[in-house]
Amino acid sequence: MATIYSVAISSDFVQQRGDNSSDLSIAKGLYRFVTVTLNRAILNRVILNNMTKTSTRFGFSKHVLVWAGVLLIGSMTIDFTLPPAQASSLTLTSLQTKQVRGQVPGRRGGGARRGDCPAPSIELTALVPMTEVPTETLPETYVGGSTTVEYPTFWFYVPYLQTANLSAEFILQNDTGQDVYRITSADLPAFEHTPGIISISLPSTIAPLEIGRVYQWYFKLNCGTEAPMYVQGGIERIPLDPDLAYQLAHASPQERVNLYLENDIWYDAITMLAQLHRINSSNTTIESAWINLLQSIGLENIPTD
Known part of the structure; x- marks a missing residue:
């Protein structure tokens, strides 16, 4: 206005x-x-x-x-109304400051009916932050976050049981579009526990993520011969600040999660809290923290079991 x-x-x-x-x-x-x-x-x-x-x-x-x-x-x-182009660029700049490092144009959910897979009540979802940035036409969605580790873990909600007609594929590419890692559901033990939340960790047999480089990942579900449903986003490995490293070394596991979140280091935060949640599934404090974490990025509909 x-x-x-x-x-x-x-x-x-x-x-x-x-x-x-x-x-x-x-x-x-x-x-x-x-x-x-x-x-x-x-x-x-x-x-x-x-x-x-x-x-x-x-x-x-x-x-x-x-x-x-x-x-x-x-x-x-x-x-003192700004010309349309200048006004939109200022709006864009103010919104871009809300993005976190490692985000790339992508999609966090993909749940339309594909082949033998019915339309799910909760779609295939990547458990990562999402930012919508307005453009001259439609908003552009940015997905992803940052990590400080060489071999991070990725988290997804898969809405289907594993069947003969259902297969999955995870692909990680560097900023030049070259494959860094690729794995299918046949090699994913966690895929046997769907529907539910699964994790995919990069193995130490591949080259570690390089600091300052933005990588793009894809997670696809294939149902029959039709085009797969998929989610995609980004990840950037950032250097660990010495002051933050000191705080992490002297913090409890729950405090470390908060420190990661305060510094927008999403992948490390969710991985640590997810591990605590799996080990202490009956701990109501950790359960509440897990629910709050998902709610903080608009994923309150994801089952936590």
């Missing part, structure tokens, strides 16, 4: 000043002339420049110029 600023100086104020009435009369005439010939949204400096030129040409006194300027500015509503 436009931001409007009004300057409230009226002709009544001019009358109260008691200045020469002839000057005021001439000023009012000049005011009418200027309001016709000048754009009402110009800035004061432009107004005065044009009025100075008018004075030189027609020989008006300085008093005439002053009062004409007061009348003109007093009646104006100066519109």
Whole structure:
């Protein structure tokens, strides 16, 4: 919406000043002339420049110029609305500051019916933050986060039982589009426990993630011969700040989760809390923390069992 600023100086104020009435009369005439010939949204400096030129040409006194300027500015509503392109870029910038490192254009959920797989009540979901950034057309979705470890773990909710017609594939690519890691459901033991949350950890047999490089991952479910449903996002390995490293070394497991979250290190936070949740499934404090973690990124519908 436009931001409007009004300057409230009226002709009544001019009358109260008691200045020469002839000057005021001439000023009012000049005011009418200027309001016709000048754009009402110009800035004061432009107004005065044009009025100075008018004075030189027609020989008006300085008093005439002053009062004409007061009348003109007093009646104006100066519109500081940004041009559409500039306004949208400012909005875009303010929203981009809410993104976390490692996010790339992607999709966090993919649950339309595919082949032999029915449409699920809760779709295939990547358990990662998502940011929507407005563009000139539709919002663009950014998915992912950061890690400090060489071989991070990825978390997904799979809504289907494993069947002969259902297969899965996880792919990790570097920033040049080359495969870094690829694995199928046949090699994923966790896939046997679906529907539910599964984890995929990068093995130490591959090259570690490089600091400062953004990688892109895909997780696909194939049902028959139709196009797979999939989710995709990004991950960036960042250096561990020495001060944060010291705090982590002297913190409890639950405190470490909070430290990771406070520093937008998503993959490390969810992996640590998920491990605590699996080991201490009856601990109500950890259960509440797990639920709150999912709710914090808008995934309150994901089953926690």
